[in-house]
Structure formats: structure tokens, C-alpha cells
Amino acid sequence: MTTGRLLGIGVGPGDPELMTLKAVRCLREAPVVSYVSAHGQPSMARRIAAVHLPGTQREINLALPMEPLPELAQAAYDEGASRIGAELEQGRDVAVLCEGDPLFYGSFSQLLARLAGKYRTEIVPGVVSFTAAAAAARQPLIARSESFVVVPATLPAEQLRARLSQIDAAAILKLGRHLAKVRRVLDELGLLERAIYVERASTAQERVLQLTDLADHEAPYFALILLPRTPGVGR
């Protein structure tokens, strides 16, 4: 019997209409869909894709443990890969739904590392959060010979400072409880005035404002900061 294919499907930043035609086709055709849920919350990727799901598929919810312990997470990925592998062995394609793009952050690479050697694999790229945030802000990120840096807010302050000290333009992802630290670093680097805060880009809860106008002391995980090269032109 032919084994099934492992499909990594990027579902984009939040708006179901920002899924690609290929993502929608592939996830509809697959008899099994899988997704990761973390912190006891429903899977964001499944929520984005929900309107496109036919409702007849087997679903594998890969729930990550509440405690952020690497070895528990690894065990959860092992178990998820084994459940997905069992479907692939039966010749069924499994579409793994991934927020944004499957290979740009996110947990799909954990499954890929465990399964790609054994099964045919196809990846459908998706729209990443920082381009959706730029669209929400109507803010060009880079042009011509400029460079762009993507850093996660989870880095220690000194590493953030080093990576942001010589930039043309940048995006700082995964803000969450790291907002205060990021603000401090941007202030030290003289970048505060350039910073645009974008929360839940492309969704009904979208917020776009200058970071200097943000009163909040914490941000959701799905918030980011853009440091564009040029001042905004479209707002």
C-alpha cells in the first residue's frame, strides 16, 4: 500500500480569506487534519481554517503541555508524530494546519524532523504575520538595497539590542509579556518614534498604533512591532 503524504499547510495570519487557494484545496482534499494547541487554548490555526473544513475529516489535536518544559513538549511532539504516522501508514494524507507559514517559526518543524525522512512531504507556504501587519499599517517595510531583520521579543535585552542596533528595518514578533523589555531596548536605541504596534493583524480585533501611543503594559502573543525604514505614508 502507498503511504500518505505529510502536508504542512500555512493558513496565514488570521483572516481566513488570506489563506491561499492551494492551502484551501489541500486541506479540503486531505482525509485527516492535524494542528497544535498550546496553553490549554483552542488551536488558532484550526480557527483560521475552520470555514474551509468540510466537517467530515478525522482530526488530530496535538495538545502541548501546560508547563513550558522542553522535555514534556518533546514527548508531546513524539506522540503527535506517532499518531500522524499511523494515519500516513494507512495511506491517508495528513494536512497539518500552521499559523502563518509552516517553516517560519511555529512547531511544524518538530513534526517534519520526526516524519519527513519516512513519508512524502509537501509544504504550502503562507502569508506571514509581519507582512499582514505592514498591510494593516499601510506601511512599506523595505525597498531597494535595504535589509530586514526579524527578531523574537523572547530574546534577552542585550541580544535584542545587538540585533537591532544596525538595522535598516525590522519586525519584533511574539511580544506578549516581553513588551516592557522591548520598549526599554527601543528607547535606548533611539528607535521608539519609528515603532508601530500591530495586534492581531487581519482579524476583527486588529489594532494599529504608534508604540508611543500604546498605554498597555502587556501585549497578546499575536502582537508585533514594526520598525520600518521610512515614515508611514498610507495612514
Next chain:
Amino acid sequence: MTTGRLLGIGVGPGDPELMTLKAVRCLREAPVVSYVSAHGQPSMARRIAAVHLPGTQREINLALPMEPLPELAQAAYDEGASRIGAELEQGRDVAVLCEGDPLFYGSFSQLLARLAGKYRTEIVPGVVSFTAAAAAARQPLIARSESFVVVPATLPAEQLRARLSQIDAAAILKLGRHLAKVRRVLDELGLLERAIYVERASTAQERVLQLTDLADHEAPYFALILLPRTPGVGR
């Protein structure tokens, strides 16, 4: 009379099926579509979107001059913005087709700078080339607390060296005739073995190989190099 809306539509990396549902809807609904063509070549963005065009729209081809002189290009953008503005004044939406994403490199920001203050503007983000290249290579780009750097190959060698010397992972875009210079810099930095060459990702002409296996001395403009953090797992 209400003026029309300026729509910046990301058409993605090359495969028409990697356009988003929203991009397809917006470009079909607009009475006017526009695109840039350069170097006397047909517009790549129009070619990507062609299967989705109803064939009844007015089209504005913004042809950039053959000579790469900044003042000639600026004059071409001025003229293009003025033609687009005339349609917007008549109350017609104009969908500007953009390869990849409208705000991540590309010439749309030139039009945005000239028109956004005067007309309502909406941006539809698109899949960028480096995630499509990672999908083609089945290669995770970054995970966890890693950073990512995007640099254009057009930079002078010493600037490339500076920007690539401390990376977790990176993509080098716009290779073209800069391939030899990039190879030299990667060799000096000890990054040659990590480099994956991807040409025309997501199209029928797609090529993926280790840079060390590439015999060519020049590359197309739509070729890039990935410097992933971790060795490939999916090939």
C-alpha cells in the same frame, strides 16, 4: 462622486494557486488593474495573476525605462501614479498587482507614496519568495528564539559580510549577476556548506540544490539563497 480605492495586491511568489482568496476576489472586483513591467519584459505579477483576470478590465502597464537611471524611473512612477489617479478620480478602484507582497521590496511603495494621502488605500499581503523557497526545499528557516535576516544580493561585498556575519538564519534575495560576489562572501564566512540555492520557487521552472552543487556563474533575478539554522530534514 466618491473616488476609487487604491488596492495593493500581493500575488505571491509565482504559482497562481499561491494567491490568497482575498487577492483573487479583490483583483476580480476591480474595474482597473495595473502592474509594473521592467527591462522591456512582460510583467511577472500580471503573468502570475493572468488565470484569475476576467479579461474585461482596463489595464495600466507601468513600463519602467530600460536604462537604470533613478530620475527616469521616478518620472515613470510619476506618470503611472497620474494615470492611476485619473481612474481613482472617476470613482474606479485600481488593483495594483505586486509580485510577492506589496510592501516587502518591490515598486508599490513608489505608488503608495504618491497616492496614499489622497485616496483610500487597502493592501492585501502576499506570500513572500523566501517562504516559498523554504517550502520548495522542505527546509525550516527559524524556530524558537532565533532571528532571521533578509539581505539583497545587490549590496556591496563588505556590507553583505557585515550583515551575514552573526546570523542565526538568513535569505539572500535578488541574486542575478551578484551570484559570484555572494559565493565569495559566504565562503569567507564559512557559510557555503549551509547555503541552499532556490530558483523560481513554486513555478514549473523551480530548481533547488545545495549552492556547492551549482555550476552556474549567473542566476536569474528570481533566484535566492537560504541560509537555514538547521540542516535540511525533508529532502
